[in-house]
Amino acid sequence: MKKILLFGITFILFMLPFVYPGHSVSGETNSESEIDIGITPSEYLFDIENMKPGDWAPREIVVQNNGLKEFKYVTTVQNEGGSKKLFNELLLEIEDGNGEIYNGKLTDFKGISPRTLAPSSDEKLTFTIRFPEELGNDFQGLSSNFLIIFTAEGNNSGTDEETSGGVVGGDDSFSGGGSKLPVTATNMFTYLLIGAALVVAGGIVLLLYRIRRLDNKRV
Structure with a gap:
């Protein structure tokens, strides 16, 4: 037995x-690559279809160095279609363990300063999308698709890239005040x-x- x-x-x-x-x-x-960046979750960090003015949705993402060498990584956002009108109005906040890194419009985000990760280490970042409270009825039912891109680069050479998706849609009928939306990316x-x-x-x-x-x- x-x-x-x-x-x-x-x-x-x-x-x-x-x-x-x-x-x-x-x-x-498990990786034998010198530069190997990983993120969790890697599919969709945001998958929200019913945001209303004043709503916000915080999401945590873990960035990992799965390679053999230290690297510096940057994070950028790329519009992938849907309503450009909504994309231009959504707000983005990024925080690490020490506090705020970025706070402004999603369309104005040009990337964070390079961050260093040693081999076999990771760090947690919090991304929060806010649906501005002043947006009116003309944003009902609109949806925006975007990519959050993580690009790692070694000291000498070699790069690697991972992406996580974002889908944010406005509710078909705005009513009441905003609220924090639950995490749906698992x-x-x-x-x-x-x-x-x-x-x-x-x-x-x-x-x-x-x-x-x-x-x-x-x-």
Whole structure:
């Protein structure tokens, strides 16, 4: 029985680096690239369809150095379509652990000053999108799409880039005051993969246990 349990634990530990590639079990980097930037979440930092005047939505993103060398990275925003009228009015705030980095219009954001990350380290940034309180009914139902781009560059050479998407839409009917919107961007697929690996591991352990019991009965 102890051998069966040991096999199950070993299988789970073996699967973790594959279902969650951003980190290894031992704490060492899985990447052999000198410059390798990673971000979490990497798909959509913002996915909001019902913002009203006065609403704001804070989101946290983790920037990781998964490479072998120290790098400096910058962050920029790129309009990807939708309503340019809404994009030009949305407000952006960026904060790190020490306080505010940027506070102004999304369209005016030209990037943050280069930030340094050592290998196997990360830092957390908070991005907040605000729907200006003074916007009127002509912004109802409009939607803006944009990319948040993270570009890393080494001291000598080599670059890497990661992006996270943003979709912000105005509610079809404005009413009442603004409020903080809940976080909707999650690592759903990562959790599903981890859950699937655990189910498979449990099934294997149960199967081996039943085989062991049958062998004992035969004896």
